[in-house]
Amino acid sequence: MTAPYVLVVDDEPDIRQLVKEILCPVIMMSGHGTVETAVEATRLGAYDFLEKPLSLAKLLLTVERALEADRLARENLGLRRRSQAVIEPVGRSAVMQRLREQVKRLAQHDTWVLISGEPGSGRETFARYLHAQSVRRDRPFVEVAVNTIAPGNAARDLFGSETDGHIHYGASSPPPRASSPPRCRRVVSARTCSTSSTSCRCASHRCASTTRTRRTS
Structure with a gap:
């Protein structure tokens, strides 16, 4: 199993959309955070919103929880897909x-x-x-x-x-x-x-x- 990667990107709408499609989960960070910004980040699919200055311990804990939540979500999705796959008994006799x-x-x-x-x-x-x-x-x-x-x-x-x-x-x-x-x-x-x-x-x-x-x- 490969180690997870962490990608840091600028706060541009097209980059956020691309990251949302190819990388989950997303953690938003800002030095000028407001309630509206946090709500918008959550609406766009961010796992969490952190304000600067950042605590390294809090950042690491948030990343760890985000990776675990993503792992569980993928595992549940796989289980649902597997349970929905119905194989009809074969044979033409x-x-x-x-x-x-x-x-x-x-x-x-x-x-x-x-x-x-x-x-x-x-x-x-x-x-x-x-x-x-x-x-x-x-x-x-x-x-x-x-x-x-x-x-x-x-x-x-x-x-x-x-x-x-x-x-x-x-x-x-x-x-x-x-x-x-x-x-x-x-x-x-x-x-x-x-x-x-x-x-x-x-x-x-x-x-x-x-x-x-x-x-x-």
């Missing part, structure tokens, strides 16, 4: 065509769906395709890897439990948040046979995903 049509029909219903198959058969791809076709397509597709969940605690950790009035929220039923809308959930489970790690996934286009492992005799 009659079986694949029937599967795609079946997924589209299932997506119209508010119900849990079990998708099973061998490793590499495309269970997650179909689960994401199911979510993309459902009315919850604009809500998060949450995937929870639960290979570390002990078999004896799988039901509690996946679906939650209540003991003596104490509620333990599971992966498919997170605690409610007053400030956020209900989340879309998909549950994914995996099973292994006694000789190999053959797995199956269960999914719901309610869409939170969890992976559970159990051994069959």
Whole structure:
């Protein structure tokens, strides 16, 4: 990973516009700062506005925070783009065509769906395709890897439990948040046979995903 660069430019409108397009974030500095100047700088997209004389410690802290904010913004943008990229299951055979049509029909219903198959058969791809076709397509597709969940605690950790009035929220039923809308959930489970790690996934286009492992005799 390359080190970030710091570019110092004159206060010219065309330069500011160019910097805004190619370099983020922007920190404005002025020896004649006013409230109006600070507001205008913020409107033009500046991360912060500093007045001279400058404190070196404050300047370094502001630059550090600006770089961190920019890193988080780019990371969130990448995650959003990746989550929006839906890959349609490929294949022109009659079986694949029937599967795609079946997924589209299932997506119209508010119900849990079990998708099973061998490793590499495309269970997650179909689960994401199911979510993309459902009315919850604009809500998060949450995937929870639960290979570390002990078999004896799988039901509690996946679906939650209540003991003596104490509620333990599971992966498919997170605690409610007053400030956020209900989340879309998909549950994914995996099973292994006694000789190999053959797995199956269960999914719901309610869409939170969890992976559970159990051994069959």
